[in-house]
Amino acid sequence: MALGAVPALAAEAEPDLGVGTIAPIKGVQAGSAFSTPLTFLNKGTEEVPAVWVTYAVSPGLKAEETYKNCSYYTIPSYDEMPESNVAACRVEQPLKPGVLYGTAKPVSLKALDSAFRDNLRVGIGVNEPDTGDGGSSDPVQGTGDPLTLVEKGPADDADRKNHPESAASADVTAANTADFALTGAELKGEVGDKVTATVKFANKGPARVQGALDESVTTVDIRIPEGTSVVKPHDFCEVITKTHYRCGTSQSWVDVDGGESYPFVLRIDKAVGRTVGAISFSGQERPFDRNAANDTAQIVIDTGKGSDTSGS
Incomplete structure (x- = not known):
């Protein structure tokens, strides 16, 4: 190594975080509210001090309850992707390695009168989510209690398999014509x-x-x-x-x-x-x-x- 040279630092690896598989949500009534539990897992070996949790829904759905640590905005349709209603939530609490977490209560959503073949997408990470090339509407801060995560106990092998990626999605089907x-x-x-x-x-x-x-x-x-x-x-x-x-x-x-x-x-x-x-x-x-x-x-x-x- 030449004198005065500084060794290159390895890029810090992203924490290995997973979202629990979400079962399809069927039989929702257009115009009514429904809820779904969400779970998360830190599959790494180090504690993660804080995370961003996002949940996005297609145009027939919206957030029924808003959280004060979440901002809400709409990403318009672009290319072949439809419009998306997004909640981006900063959760200021540590996630211990090998511990299963869930939302303190199920996330509440509203099926609009136009709901039919919709979907829910959930993600977790340490960086603020990017709205993408299409931009977004001006974010609106939520007003309710904060979105928090609670420990559900040590994760076993089944939990690890059930949290394969940092994002998960589910179809939401409403009774409609x-x-x-x-x-x-x-x-x-x-x-x-x-x-x-x-x-x-x-x-x-x-x-x-x-x-x-x-x-x-x-x-x-x-x-x-x-x-x-x-x-x-x-x-x-x-x-x-x-x-x-x-x-x-x-x-x-x-x-x-x-x-x-x-x-x-x-x-x-x-x-x-x-x-x-x-x-x-x-x-x-x-x-x-x-x-x-x-x-x-x-x-x-x-x-x-x-x-x-x-x-x-």
Whole structure:
């Protein structure tokens, strides 16, 4: 080693902290409160003087009770991730190694009227949580008693296996329905005209619906009326045949009163009178949608003289 050189210091290792596996929470009633116990384990060999405990919920849920050592904020949706309501709590108490801890009482949450397929995510660490690239709303400090942890006893091998990582998540399922609805278009033109038919998909609620991540929450099949051809389809729509398009959604979820619009520029090629193209849902099953009356719609175009026809 050269004279005067200072040996490099090894980076301090993060404490080995774990969050207990959280069982799926089912049968929650929209508009009501529910609670869940949380447990934590210091799997290292040194005492940890203080920790940050975070719990985040999807948009159909929120904190029912707030703690004065927690700040509450919302991280807006970004990329493929939905909006998240977060509580970040500074717990100023030591966690002894090999001791199982739990919240002094179960954490209380509220299922909103829009609750349906939601989730809870819990984390523990020694650093203040980062809100990420998307930023967050201004934090609001809680007002209730502080969130505290209590010793539950020495941890055994089963406890260690049940606290594998510093974060855990659970699905939260509420009893609710959502009305997916389709709206078509009625147009008029002559041979050679270009007309724009806008098909609309809407979620009329009351539930917000989260589908499988990275997949369209539903798909819409659009049949092109006979006597017309597609000049420009919507970007979310793929060609099945020249008279059949299938349209997806911009995200894997749809909010209440949210949805998509699919404008199609069509050219009238032949006068065939009143011509009709069918619109219907496809894709993921929708057992939550109990109103079948608006599950189909039509594009109707009056092309001038001729016999009435329907697209296939």
